Amino acid sequence: MKNRFKSSFNIFTLFSLLASLLGSAVFATPAYAAGIVVNSNADTIADDGTCTLREAITNANGDSQLYATNGECASGVGTDTITFAANHTITLDGSQLPVVTSTIIINGNGVTNTIIQASSCNPVTLPGSCTPASYRVFEVNSTGNLTLDKITLRHGQCSGQCATNQTIGGGIYNDGTLEISSSTVSGNSSSSDGGGIGSFGTITVTDSTFSTNDALYGGGIGSYGTSTVTRSTFYGNSAVMGGGLYNSGISTMTATNNTVTGNSADIGGGYYNDIASHLTIMNNTISDNSAPYGNNIYNYKGTVTLNNTIVAKSNIFSNCSGVITADAYNLATDNSCGSSNNKTWAEINLGTLTDNGGPTKTMSLLTGSVAIDTGDNSICPTTDQRGTSRPQGGSCDIGAYEADSNSPTFTDVPSTHWAFNYIESLYNAGITSGCSTSPLMYCPDATVTRAQMAIFILRGMHGSAYIPPAATGTVFVDVPANAFAADWIEQLALEGITSGCGNGSYCPNATITRAQMAIFLLRGEHGSIYTPPAATGMVFGDVPLGSFAVDWIEQLAFEGITSGCGGGNYCPDNSVTRAEMAVFLVRAFGLP
Template sequence: MVIRFKSIFNLFTLSALMLSLLGSALTFTPAYAANITVDTSADENNTGASCSLREAIIAANTDAAYGGCLAGSGSGTDTIAFADNYTITLSLGTQLPLVTTTISIKGNGATNTIVRANAAANTVTYRVFEVGGAGILTLSGLTVSNGVCLEACGGGGGVYNAGTLSASNVTFSANSASNGGGIYNSGGTLTLLGVNFNSNSASSFGGGIFNDGGINSTLTNINFSANSASNGAGMFNESSSPTLTKVTFSANVASIRGGGMYNSSSSPTLTNVTFSTNSAVNAGGGMNNEFTSNPTLTNSTFNANTAGFGGGMSNDTSSPTLINVTFSGNIAGKTNGGGMFNNGNSSPTLKNTLIANSGTSGDCKNDSTSSLNVASTNNLLESAGTACSQTNGVNGNIIGSDPNLGTLTGSPAHFPLNSGSPAIDAGDAAICAATPVNNTSQNGIVRPQGNRCDIGSYEFDPLPAVLSSIRVSANPTSAASVDFTVTFSESVTGVDLTDFSLTTSGVSSTAVSGLSGTGSVYTVSVNTGTGAGKIRLDVLDDNTIIDLNLNPLSAGFTSGQVYTVRTTTFTDVPTSYWAWQYIERLASAGVTGGCGTGIYCPDATVTRAQMAVFLLKGIHGSSYTPPAVGLSTGFGDVPVDAFAAAFIKQLAAEGVTSGCGNGNYCPDSVVTRAQMAIFLLKARNGSGYTPPAVGVSTGFADVATDAFAAAFIKQLVADGITAGCGNSNYCPNDSVTRAQMAVFLVRAFNLP
């Protein structure tokens, strides 16, 4: 055993030694991305122990240590970060090295990491960054400023991109070039998110960006402000079709055309984009489209842009598509289309688009060769005289009406529609539902909020309102607790007990005690306290109840239904009396004032004369007065001056009764329960009413199928007006008491 153990041990030791000797040959070096840290604000090139930004780019490109910087990885993305907040000035007099590999430069925020060509603008002759055809550069959290690239330099004061450039949370400021003051994108891929272009300039094209043949350019949450150029002060697109979402062009100035954007043989897609206060001397203060440029604009706004032609937009040999776009306050020279000017066989398509407030320059102007596309529909143009030949009422167009716009708000900015605007619910719903709108709006509200979507970029969202507060429990009531149902105009949240108050009289110690429900319908429980009186539930306007779009209630609500609590109108009908609630409802409806001073006489029988009064007031309301009786009541036993003479005559006129026979009415005879069934159903359903056949049974043991009023009695039960007198009987020949009459009338005529 010992010998065998030693043999195994020796074999293991030999194997381990061989592996150790072969170690260097078996070493595996994985591919990984390098992290290079810039630790100086100085612009150095292979001098000193510090790692400058210039040296870091060289190290990443060459995959070799350079200056004080670590080597790049050789594969993957090399990330360059900053040890501190630096303002780096390119003092060596040249741009940063050409990016030829995959590099990510991560600053500490646009105000903390600044890379600039010089401390002052327009004082050097070189740009800041350049990306080669094979290069992939990602910038984030920094500012690029004061680069200059004129004429022979080739353009792109901030960045020249021939490869792939991505930037997020970056500011391009005070860069200048012949083309592309901020960025010149030369056939490369451009992806921008949360980027600001401010005060950049170009002597020719694209103060902010010159997009020259860019194959894939995507701009999201971008702001172009106070940039300048001869053409396309904010952005110039040449043979490219970028996608822009949530972009603002403001106060950009072009000395020739395209204050905000100039498109040349380009068809960009713009969604939720705003052009505001941009200007061009010649054409297209907001946007200029030429040489078969056909952009698509959705949920976008043009505000207060100015130009000689087409203050908002100018189209020359171009046919853009505008869907749910709003133009307001754009101005052009003379009558040259403050909102839009079309020339050179242009044929724009406008759908659900609004143009207004263009002053004397007019909303929309075509030259003799241009016209709106026949597919244009559901547009609102305020100026009937300059509406690009659109006709009011044709194709859903509204021509010559003030759109009633609110004040510019939001980001990107848009014009709200004030309540009552003719643009509300006037759009084409199918267009709003289809791509590219997809039921969205510039103000973030899902379309439609009404029966149809709205014209323009904005979707009007009415403030939620209380529609009703109605009783759920029986009324009048002697209960300790009652319920109200509160209905809102739309689904709301934030509803709690503190949103309600009680308006009362005659009662004390009342309280809102419970709440249930969701969406637009809530049930509120109220303790009725002590005493006799009335209780109304009110809804407070305290800004805590909001709809799904965070809009608060438009107003409180104080006109809901009222409970009558433990009130005794008649001294002989206490709250404990079996028909108290019905008698109180009958009195509240004004059908009866009782049988004497403060009494109702609930157990007294009802005469046929009294029945005439009860029925007609039940039919027509408490204030009903029948026509004058005239010379005759029509009945031999009812003189013209008899009690209820006019009511009796009118009851017969309405076909509810023909009397008791032989030309008489029998006004003092007591009404039986069988007669009551006929009176009630004819009064409620009309004189020609005939109930369904009685069938094999009336449902009552004491009412045969061939008995007087059998079919009426059975139908009275089917209508829920009575359940009989007990023990499966109806008691058809019993007299009707005034208490029973109250129940019959309240149920038959649904008295409150």
């Protein structure tokens, strides 16, 4: 015990002597934590006990330690990670954030929860009446290394000269190292290069979305350095050159598993590759971009290599312009993209840009697409844009999307739709071919008419090959022989499934209610003479005893065909949607 006390006394004495020799500065430097937590959405620098993003970046740079002695935005030594205590939308107040000069990681809470914006309005589309910003959001100098994860960065604008006499980079100007992952860069604008990002340094983009950015060169990204873009989506961006991405200045860009669609430019709607630059595109889906020269890709005396990529556009302009190296493992809709295998738009059969799972929107490969199982396995990435393993079949698929067992048939019914499996079953059983053929759509939210229901019910009863006898036009006064679905409506009556809507009419254009549907389904399943057991009035809160079709509705529930509309109710008077119809039919007729 005596020795331990002596040791403590000697350490204390040593620090006392150091303090007397060096002054009080020995104890003035605080002990900082390794991370900084932003706990305010303000854009201020003030000794007010809160930590703003502007203060956090200033302290992380190490230029000064603003108010760190009281614990506000205390910074660590070396790499600093900035996080957010809550969900914030931070609107800058008159100037860009401090230039990043050190290594800083900013981890947001998700693209809808952490939003960093120069203005509350979009300088590209200018919704509302607010004044757009005249500055960008982030800047990284040659010594800086910035990582952005799970944030939305938007509404920066660089027209004329921004903070460092650079006119490029509406959202971010990078002269050092920049990494962006799982983020959204939208609504930024530059009067020069890079509406979203303008870079002379190194940039790495993963699992991110660039939309509605605008620039002279490179609406989404304008790069004069080294760039790697993976599993990301570019749509709705615009520029004079390179609506989606612009690669220039003897630079190198590698783009893998990306969807580039709906971008526009005067030259190179999707990609523009400039003189002496190198652009490698692997397993991209590049579709429906627009430009008079090179709808999807324009190469001006640089090197462009295409691998396992879809380049699709159906208008009078060429998909590709310039010399592009592409073999037959690529698909194009004209003869302009090297040795690509040329197919029609219908043969490639792409879905619309939508949420098919994964961090970004994609364009699925629909049933029968020639892109399925026709890629080059020797250079195929191990996953697609969504993270789905490649290959799912014998060979990997061409493009950014790898078709799997949940690949959607209809462009408006992604695999994430609540009724996806039922709608797919209905299609595979031949009960429906959808509501539109070009593109193939199902219209899941549209209501079902009594005429359409007649077709659904009879095909469910008799199979997809069934064709009813020709109509006579004498069964219902409002269904002449040449009316839509007249054959089906009359056969439904002949089989005792319906007696019409009253007064000798069928009301073919009226929507069918969920109560009426219960009767049609059970008669179709069990026959015209079927009568359900008496109801209890205890199954659904909105279907008491005495309600229209209460016996049928309760029996539908007992057979597991319906569980109601939620909250213990059935919603008997609601019109049946086409998605609900798919569920009813698959369950009632046991479709696989």
